[in-house]
Amino acid sequence: MALTRDAVVDAALALLDADGLDAVTMRALARRAGVTASTLYWHVRDKEDLQVVLADRIMAPALRALPQIAPATNDRQWLFAASTALRDALRAHRDGARVVAGSRDSLGRAEFSDAAMAALVARGVPLADARIRVLAAERFTVGYVLDEQAPTPTAAPPDLAELERRMPTATQAIREYFAAGRTAEDVFIDTLRSVVGMDRG
Numbered sequence: 424m425a426l427t428r429d430a431v432v433d434a435a436l437a438l439l440d441a442d443g444l445d446a447v448t449m450r451a452l453a454r455r456a457g458v459t460a461s462t463l464y465w466h467v468r469d470k471e472d473l474q475v476v477l478a479d480r481i482m483a484p485a486l487r488a489l490p491q492i493a494p495a496t497n498d499r500q501w502l503f504a505a506s507t508a509l510r511d512a513l514r515a516h517r518d519g520a521r522v523v524a525g526s527r528d529s530l531g532r533a534e535f536s537d538a539a540m541a542a543l544v545a546r547g548v549p550l551a552d553a554r555i556r557v558l559a560a561e562r563f564t565v566g567y568v569l570d571e572q573a574p575t576p577t578a579a580p581p582d583l584a585e586l587e588r589r590m591p592t593a594t595q596a597i598r599e600y601f602a603a604g605r606t607a608e609d610v611f612i613d614t615l616r617s618v619v620g621m622d623r624g
Contacts, residue, residue: 482531
C-alpha cells in the first residue's frame, strides 16, 4: 500500500507519544513507517514541516469542540470552555504543548484563534478586545500545559524550611489554598477563570 501523508502523520504522532518530541526525527520516523527517509520527503518537506502538521493534528479535537460549547454562554464562559478544550487537546499527547508552541505556521492553531475571536465578537466583544483576550487565554493555556508536561525533576526537592524562610508569603498562600481541599486541577481552573475575567468558583 502506498504511503500517504495521513499515514506519515499517524506514525509521527505514535512516535511522539512513545518517545517525545526530541525523538521525532525524519530517520526515526522512516524506521517506524517502514520506509526510507527519502520517501518521507514526498509528504513533508522537513522536520519543521512535520511539526506543523503534527500541531494541526493535535489541535483538531480542540477545533471540533468549539461548536459544542453551549450557545447561551457569555463571552467569558465561552472563552473558559474553549481554553479547557485546548488544554485537553494538548494534554492528549506527550509534548503536545511543545509541538503547538513551536508551530507558529500551524493552520489548526490559527483556525482555533479565528473561531475563538469570532465567537467573542458574536457575543458583543469588540474585535480588537477579542483578539487580545484570545491571545491571553491561548498563551496562558499553552504555557500552563508546557509546565504540566515538563520532565519531572530527578533532584531532591528543596528543603521546606528553607522555602518558608526565603518565600514566606508564597508558601503561606500555597498552604492556605490547598488546606481548603483544593487540588492541582483546581489551580488550573482558578487561574484560567482569572485570565478570562470570571469570578473564582
